[in-house]
Amino acid sequence: MSLSFVSTSPIIEVQNLTQRFGTQEILHGISLSVQRGETLVLLGRSGGGKSVFLRHLIGLMRPASGKVLIDGQDISSLTERQLEHVRKKIGMLFQDGALFDSMNVFENVAFPLREHGERDENRIQEKVAHALQLVSLSGHDKKMPVNLSGGMRKRTALARAVISQPACILYDEPTAGLDPIVSDTINKLIRRLQKQLQVTSVVVTHDMTSANHVADRIALMHEGRIHFFGTLEEFHASRDPLLLDFLHGRSHEID
Ligand SMILES: Nc1ncnc2c1ncn2[C@@H]1O[C@H](COP(=O)(O)OP(=O)(O)O)[C@@H](O)[C@H]1O
Numbered sequence: 001m002s003l004s005f006v007s008t009s010p011i012i013e014v015q016n017l018t019q020r021f022g023t024q025e026i027l028h029g030i031s032l033s034v035q036r037g038e039t040l041v042l043l044g045r046s047g048g049g050k051s052v053f054l055r056h057l058i059g060l061m062r063p064a065s066g067k068v069l070i071d072g073q074d075i076s077s078l079t080e081r082q083l084e085h086v087r088k089k090i091g092m093l094f095q096d097g098a099l100f101d102s103m104n105v106f107e108n109v110a111f112p113l114r115e116h117g118e119r120d121e122n123r124i125q126e127k128v129a130h131a132l133q134l135v136s137l138s139g140h141d142k143k144m145p146v147n148l149s150g151g152m153r154k155r156t157a158l159a160r161a162v163i164s165q166p167a168c169i170l171y172d173e174p175t176a177g178l179d180p181i182v183s184d185t186i187n188k189l190i191r192r193l194q195k196q197l198q199v200t201s202v203v204v205t206h207d208m209t210s211a212n213h214v215a216d217r218i219a220l221m222h223e224g225r226i227h228f229f230g231t232l233e234e235f236h237a238s239r240d241p242l243l244l245d246f247l248h249g250r251s252h253e254i255d
Pocket residue numbers: 021026044045046047048049050051052053
């Protein structure tokens with residue numbers, strides 16, 4: 001895919017982000033930018049700090065040092081109220097889906113609209129129908145989360161993430177725990193949303209098949225730093241041992 005969007009200012013820019021828990025430093029100075037309309041895949045080992053990193057992008061965590069700029073605005077020092085405005089621009093698909101088990105599919109998807117003060121029931125119905133159609137879940141609106149398959153739960157969560165028409169969607173391990181066929185559905189949806197809504201996406205994963213399917217560019221996080229940042233083609237052309245281990249699913253811990 002051509003990277004025609006590189007001329008405009010990045011929608012997300014992270015500068016020298018560090019974060020620690022107690023004495024354990026998790027992020028050691030992460031810098032990267034995400035261009036409008038692209039899908040950036042962030043790869044890295046489990047426990048490496050990918051989810052922690054994502055939480056900084058919507059202000060759920062604040063940097064120990066460094067900056068997170070969204071649309072050029074540094075969000076590190078915003079109040080909760082100011083952050084609400086930022087969170088309207090950025091939808092997040094949490095790893096566990098985080099659906100409300102007591103609400104049916106319709107109410108789960110409508111939730112952000114009601115939260116933002118929408119009272120017009122016709123408009124809510126229209127928007128929910130459109131979001132469900134985007135994730136191919138039309139007709140399932142009365143189902144309760146407990147009666148959904150893993151893939152359908154993810155798609156419901158995705159409909160909820162796009163209902164406020166965010167400019168950007170963050171996906172935390174969207175294919176984890178799903179079988180390859182269902183994973184393929186999710187990968188196709190990530191691409192569909194990019195094309196139909198022109199959204200910018202950041203996809204955190206350790207699933208190389210998914211990365212190959214959705215990535216315009218790849219960032220590889222290793223020991224709290226960005227070890228590689230480039231296009232999918234550059235990633236595949238690289239002879240870097242760390243990248244090759246990832247591509248081939250190799251471990252050196254028990255050699
Ligand atoms: N709120 C927290 N308090 C303390 N430690 C945390 C917290 N969140 C994450 N960690 C630790 O930070 C590290 C990175 O976690 P995480 O970002 O979830 O990794 P990944 O998503 O790459 O698998 C792990 O060692 C985890 O235990």
